[in-house]
């Protein structure tokens with residue numbers, strides 16, 4: 001009986017060990033696979049948007065260079081923003097690439113590379129709303145994208161939050177009067193508001209001068225990918241130092257705020 005139990009325990013250990021190691025990704029295993037799969041939610045210009053069926057944007061330009069430097073092919077998967085980090089954690093995808101804020105909360109569940117830029121959360125309102133600063137928001141309804149740091153921040157600070165699956169829907173909630181403000185990262189806000197205002201000059205939106213927060217963006221990997229994360233972080237630091245990332249931002253006509261590292 002004792003023998004059987006020992007045998008069963010040994011078997012269990014082997015099974016759990018293989019289960020653990022299946023999530024471990026090294027530079028060698030990556031090279032052997034020959035490709036790296038990034039997941040993105042392409043409703044976030046200028047970081048990721050759709051051009052026909054192609055995903056384009058700052059994050060994609062950066063990853064074309066990173067994957068080339070890693071010596072592997074780039075595979076892009078599209079999914080809703082709130083599926084990305086769970087997908088990374090489960091090992092289904094290699095990297096979350098989606099203007100993702102490297103928040104302390106998320107660091108408990110995923111490994112982040114060194115940040116590649118700084119961003120802020122902007123507050124968008126209708127131009128004639130009379131809302132001019134954070135303090136004017138009170139308990140007015142605010143739309144945000146589900147699973148974002150805009151949602152986390154607004155909920156944690158007691159705002160009256162309506163969550164939407166995409167930024168396009170969060171914007172529509174504001175323009176159709178379901179909400180009175182929309183909180184979204186600054187560069188996406190600038191582009192989406194400019195597009196809206198060009199098409200709807202009679203019902204313009206404005207971005208308030210006062211932002212909600214300031215936060216760093218980084219790429220997310222699963223625990224167990226330390227070696228690849230170090231390699232990618234080195235590449236990012238080089239791309240910041242030699243001006244490559246700033247050049248990519250400039251090619252989209254947007255300002256670049258480098259993180260400190």
Ligand code: ARG
Nearest residue numbers: 041044098099100101148149
């Ligand atoms: N920076 C915010 C966050 O990490 C929003 C990112 C939204 N990205 C996107 N591709 N929709 O929560």
